[in-house]
Amino acid sequence: MSAAPPNQARAGELRQLLQRAAHAYYVLDAPEMEDSVYDRLYRELLELEAAHPELITPDSPSQRVGGAPAEGFSSVEHRIGLLSLDNAFNPSDLDAWYGRLLKVLDREPATPLEMVGELKIDGNALALSYEHGLLVQAATRGDGERGEQITANVRTIASVPLRLQLENPPAWVEVRGEALIPDDTFAAINAERAARGEALFANPRNACAGTLRQLDPKVVAARRLDFFAYTLHLPKDTPQGPSSQWQSLQWLQTAGFKVNPNAELLPNLAAVQAFFSSWDTGRRALPYATDGVVVKLNDLRLQDAAGFTQKAPRWAIALKYAAEEAPSILLRLACQV
Numbered sequence: 001m002s003a004a005p006p007n008q009a010r011a012g013e014l015r016q017l018l019q020r021a022a023h024a025y026y027v028l029d030a031p032e033m034e035d036s037v038y039d040r041l042y043r044e045l046l047e048l049e050a051a052h053p054e055l056i057t058p059d060s061p062s063q064r065v066g067g068a069p070a071e072g073f074s075s076v077e078h079r080i081g082l083l084s085l086d087n088a089f090n091p092s093d094l095d096a097w098y099g100r101l102l103k104v105l106d107r108e109p110a111t112p113l114e115m116v117g118e119l120k121i122d123g124n125a126l127a128l129s130y131e132h133g134l135l136v137q138a139a140t141r142g143d144g145e146r147g148e149q150i151t152a153n154v155r156t157i158a159s160v161p162l163r164l165q166l167e168n169p170p171a172w173v174e175v176r177g178e179a180l181i182p183d184d185t186f187a188a189i190n191a192e193r194a195a196r197g198e199a200l201f202a203n204p205r206n207a208c209a210g211t212l213r214q215l216d217p218k219v220v221a222a223r224r225l226d227f228f229a230y231t232l233h234l235p236k237d238t239p240q241g242p243s244s245q246w247q248s249l250q251w252l253q254t255a256g257f258k259v260n261p262n263a264e265l266l267p268n269l270a271a272v273q274a275f276f277s278s279w280d281t282g283r284r285a286l287p288y289a290t291d292g293v294v295v296k297l298n299d300l301r302l303q304d305a306a307g308f309t310q311k312a313p314r315w316a317i318a319l320k321y322a323a324e325e326a327p328s329i330l331l332r333l334a335c336q337v
């Protein structure tokens with residue numbers, strides 16, 4: 001048998017490394033690889049697949065979101081797919097994304113579009129379902145189509161309203177947002193684990209994921225998680241429903257959610273870049289971890305028109321800050337690459 005051509009062999013190698021790392025990260029909550037190494041390998045795979053689409057396999061990490069729902073919780077189908085975000089690591093990635101967005105919306109190059117800039121909180125996405133104002137279900141993102149049903153655990157998060165503060169709540173409401181563990185709580189949890197001789201959590205996001213999957217809600221309650229809401233879905237016929245992301249954030253706040261106060265309306269791409277740059281230092285003073293900013297097209301009709309790729313909305317992008325070295329994580333796999 002002849003050896004696989006170099007590109008095919010490298011794509012296979014990358015898929016294997018990334019799949020193993022993603023399983024450790026999303027399913028076992030025990031990362032084996034630095035995020036920056038994961039991101040670099042993932043990008044290499046994307047570039048290889050873009051240049052040689054015949055190398056794309058259905059099981060490629062580029063074709064899926066997150067990880068499969070873990071065992072121990074029932075899995076639930078999301079009413080609306082809960083996808084990931086495409087990433088930009090530099091100004092040219094941002095320009096390329098904006099160019100693609102204008103093209104799909106059939107706009108002239110360099111047309112200004114209003115955006116909302118939000119902090120990218122480094123926690124775990126949750127989907128909360130309310131019926132007639134009552135919280136009936138909370139799920140993790142899982143693979144984007146199905147997540148783990150963790151309602152009992154999410155009920156312990158004080159900033160998640162159990163009942164919406166609305167006089168006439170719609171028949172159903174879907175709220176997405178980020179569960180997180182603040183830095184001081186994270187330090188206290190790891191100090192306790194060290195005292196008991198248990199393995200330490202690699203970072204607050206990982207601690208949060210592990211906590212949300214605790215089978216005992218009392219343990220979750222003791223860990224004092226927090227939640228910022230950032231996405232709202234309502235039935236199409238809701239009277240006076242929001243027509244922009246900015247209005248959605250205001251709606252969420254009125255309904256009783258905690259919305260991150262650092263979101264900003266950004267009139268054009270230069271304002272996006274300035275927002276990103278200002279938070280590079282500003283975020284260090286925040287009491288929780290962030291790893292970038294998320295930029296979303298403000299007008300919900302334009303969002304609908306732009307639509308989604310298989311993995312992510314075309315109308316949003318995560319601009320990531322350069323990773324800081326985290327020497328506590330073992331680079332078991334990095335030495336193989």
Ligand code: NAD
Pocket residue numbers: 021022025026031032033034035036038039065066083084085087118119120121122123124125141178230294318
């Ligand atoms: P992501 O973290 O790059 O971005 C998507 C997520 O951003 C959303 O699901 C949501 O949870 C979050 N988010 C935070 N604030 C938000 C806001 N205001 N609006 C919308 N979403 C917001 O994507 P991902 O698919 O969750 O994870 C991919 C990343 O995970 C990689 O870039 C890598 O760094 C890391 N990862 C690491 C390993 C490893 O082995 N170290 C393995 C797999 C993934």
